[in-house]
Amino acid sequence: MYKAHILAVDDEPLICQVISEYLERIGYFCQPVIDATNALLELKRHPYDLIIIDIIMPGRDGIWLLNQVKTHFPEIAIIMLTAIHETQIAIDCLKMGAYDYLIKPIDFDKLALSIERALKKRHLELKVKEYQAHLEEMVTERTAQLKEAHEQLKQSQIEIIHRLAMAAEFKDIGTGAHIKRMSEYSAAIAKRFGMPPHRVELILYASPMHDIGKIGIPDYILLKEGKLTPEEWEIMKQHTTIGASILSGSKFELLRLAEVIALTHHERYDGKGYPRGLKGEDIPIEGRIVALADAFDALTSKRPYKPALPIEKTIDIIKEERGRQFDPHIVDVFLDMIEEILSIKEKYKDEYFT
Numbered sequence: 043m044y045k046a047h048i049l050a051v052d053d054e055p056l057i058c059q060v061i062s063e064y065l066e067r068i069g070y071f072c073q074p075v076i077d078a079t080n081a082l083l084e085l086k087r088h089p090y091d092l093i094i095i096d097i098i099m100p101g102r103d104g105i106w107l108l109n110q111v112k113t114h115f116p117e118i119a120i121i122m123l124t125a126i127h128e129t130q131i132a133i134d135c136l137k138m139g140a141y142d143y144l145i146k147p148i149d150f151d152k153l154a155l156s157i158e159r160a161l162k163k164r165h166l167e168l169k170v171k172e173y174q175a176h177l178e179e180m181v182t183e184r185t186a187q188l189k190e191a192h193e194q195l196k197q198s199q200i201e202i203i204h205r206l207a208m209a210a211e212f213k214d215i216g217t218g219a220h221i222k223r224m225s226e227y228s229a230a231i232a233k234r235f236g237m238p239p240h241r242v243e244l245i246l247y248a249s250p251m252h253d254i255g256k257i258g259i260p261d262y263i264l265l266k267e268g269k270l271t272p273e274e275w276e277i278m279k280q281h282t283t284i285g286a287s288i289l290s291g292s293k294f295e296l297l298r299l300a301e302v303i304a305l306t307h308h309e310r311y312d313g314k315g316y317p318r319g320l321k322g323e324d325i326p327i328e329g330r331i332v333a334l335a336d337a338f339d340a341l342t343s344k345r346p347y348k349p350a351l352p353i354e355k356t357i358d359i360i361k362e363e364r365g366r367q368f369d370p371h372i373v374d375v376f377l378d379m380i381e382e383i384l385s386i387k388e389k390y391k392d393e394y395f396t
């Protein structure tokens with residue numbers, strides 16, 4: 043059976059000895075010490091469960107020791123045992139964290155009862171602490187697991203979006219490079235434009251779906267090598283509204299933004315775009331950004347029906363279209379960050395995807 047370790051501090055060696063012998067007799071291990079400084083040294087040397095402290099002692103007194111024990115050994119139970127019969131001091135000691143305040147001459151039965159209760163209380167407190175620590179550990183662990191699961195889910199959703207968008211692009215463009223580049227361009231422009239990070243991230247993941255409506259365009263139009271007839275062109279334009287209806291009605295912010303982008307990425311700043319002929323800032327900002335990113339990539343990429351335009355030529359076209367096809371502010375931001383755009387282009391070359 044475990045013997046609780048008790049440190050008895052009293053400047054009277056005789057009292058120390060009497061307490062010590064009594065406590066040993068009733069089953070405790072007791073170490074007597076005759077002053078506060080030595081008591082602290084002893085506490086540093088060995089683990090104790092309880093300390094009995096006299097108040098009036100030469101050198102440091104018992105109140106000082108009580109404070110030291112509370113600060114440096116908060117898990118040790120404290121009982122004050124003193125000749126000072128003053129209610130206020132007793133209250134102060136209890137407030138400072140002593141478990142009990144006993145008055146001399148020593149009533150040994152009372153002392154034994156007090157020790158027993160203090161140890162019981164201490165044991166319970168330690169158990170609660172242990173349990174709390176265990177709970178905290180469990181919460182930390184579960185939170186990490188949840189975070190990991192959430193991240194996995196997010197990554198899988200992003201991958202599904204890309205693969206779906208690729209399915210729509212695959213027939214006419216052939217690789218996923220276009221959607222990768224145009225979404226990176228779109229996010230980079232949005233960031234430069236000062237949009238908050240969360241919005242930038244949404245644009246990055248929503249813009250790949252801009253042409254998802256091409257799924258609904260017949261192959262003879264989508265893959266036609268020559269010029270489209272006016273009727274065919276009208277059908278081709280419907281990839282915006284088809285895309286928007288595929289994406290419509292979602293409760294998720296990402297898909298709601300994807301719907302907006304699918305619907306508005308062919309609107310023009312001057313109002314001559316499609317499907318609704320929206321003008322200027324009536325076109326949602328994300329639609330205006332994607333319009334430029336999409337066009338830039340289309341112009342600078344090789345397609346089955348056309349070669350890639352050189353960068354200088356593309357920049358000339360974009361400048362000409364400033365305020366016509368494209369939002370002038372977005373064009374300015376874009377030209378300002380052309381180095382960054384070109385490094386994205388370099389990073390996601392067509393070969394990277396084939």
Ligand SMILES: [Fe+2]
Nearest residue numbers: 252253307308
């Ligand atoms: Fe499109």
Ligand SMILES: [Fe+2]
Nearest residue numbers: 224252253336
């Ligand atoms: Fe596109």
